[in-house]
Amino acid sequence: MLEKRYYFQEIEDVVLLNLNNLLFEVFERRIQKKYQSGLVMGFWHGRWQSQKIGWHQKTYNDLLLKYWPKINAVEESNVLVPLCGKSLDMIWLAKQGYTVVGLEIVQQAVETFFAENQLEFDTVEIGKHRKFSSQPFTIFLGDVLDLNAGIIQADAWYDRAALVAIEPSNREDYVKQIRKQTKSGAVGLLITFAYPQEQMQGPPFALHDDDVKSLFSDGFEVECLEKIDLEDEKERGLTNVTSSVFKIRRFNDCIED
Numbered sequence: 559m560l561e562k563r564y565y566f567q568e569i570e571d572v573v574l575l576n577l578n579n580l581l582f583e584v585f586e587r588r589i590q591k592k593y594q595s596g597l598v599m600g601f602w603h604g605r606w607q608s609q610k611i612g613w614h615q616k617t618y619n620d621l622l623l624k625y626w627p628k629i630n631a632v633e634e635s636n637v638l639v640p641l642c643g644k645s646l647d648m649i650w651l652a653k654q655g656y657t658v659v660g661l662e663i664v665q666q667a668v669e670t671f672f673a674e675n676q677l678e679f680d681t682v683e684i685g686k687h688r689k690f691s692s693q694p695f696t697i698f699l700g701d702v703l704d705l706n707a708g709i710i711q712a713d714a715w716y717d718r719a720a721l722v723a724i725e726p727s728n729r730e731d732y733v734k735q736i737r738k739q740t741k742s743g744a745v746g747l748l749i750t751f752a753y754p755q756e757q758m759q760g761p762p763f764a765l766h767d768d769d770v771k772s773l774f775s776d777g778f779e780v781e782c783l784e785k786i787d788l789e790d791e792k793e794r795g796l797t798n799v800t801s802s803v804f805k806i807r808r809f810n811d812c813i814e815d
């Protein structure tokens with residue numbers, strides 16, 4: 559009888575210990591996530607504040623102009639532009655008749671976009687985000703990964719310098735977010751940037767064609783439209799630099815994760 563009690567006590571202790579470890583792990587992961595997102599925010603705020611925004615293009619992106627007409631996005635529909643910065647590509651999309659929904663973490667970027675394009679805007683708080691609107695543009699200010707599912711419901715999306723700007727450990731969550739914010743059948747245009755990752759610390763992080771195929775392997779159809787060999791970027795110490803253009807189509811309704 560006594561032995562039996564000891565035996566149960568031991569099991570109880572083990573269960574308690576495991577539970578404690580589990581709680582600790584969950585707590586640690588939460589702290590890590592918060593810390594990481596703080597770092598991400600700090601990094602991008604710094605870049606905008608010091609105007610080190612070398613990715614920003616003063617003309618429309620030539621690959622957008624060449625390939626957007628080929629992906630058959632529904633006319634006059636809603637296009638999601640994740641990590642939009644103050645990209646002029648949003649202006650081009652609007653000129654084609656689309657409504658444009660951007661996602662951006664730095665307020666200065668959002669305000670500059672509206673100011674430089676002489677657009678007055680309204681704002682409203684939605685969950686953890688602030689929504690800036692000036693038809694046909696809406697930009698959600700906040701972390702792309704934090705936007706609640708289904709808020710946008712876009713018919714198409716355009717990713718230039720977005721997935722490559724995301725920490726590789728967050729890429730799967732980013733793809734889940736694309737799925738959550740687009741309609742079934744939505745099409746996307748993705749422009750990548752790749753180089754041997756050991757040559758530079760991102761961002762931009764190297765995104766190889768195989769990474770794209772594996773990230774979008776569940777519920778998406780992926781087609782590479784063009785692969786371009788870019789010149790070596792000697793000042794950044796990069797060789798074997800390439801850029802690929804993908805058409806990506808969400809083809810089924812997935813159960814929410």
Ligand SMILES: C[S@@+](CC[C@H](N)C(=O)[O-])C[C@H]1O[C@@H](n2cnc3c(N)ncnc32)[C@H](O)[C@@H]1O
Nearest residue numbers: 602613641642643645662663701702718719723
């Ligand atoms: C490399 S820039 C590209 C901007 C734009 N796509 C373009 O082509 O000009 C990446 C942008 O994403 C924003 N960003 C970075 N991490 C983000 C996040 N987790 N959520 C939303 N925006 C983010 C940055 O502030 C920056 O403006």
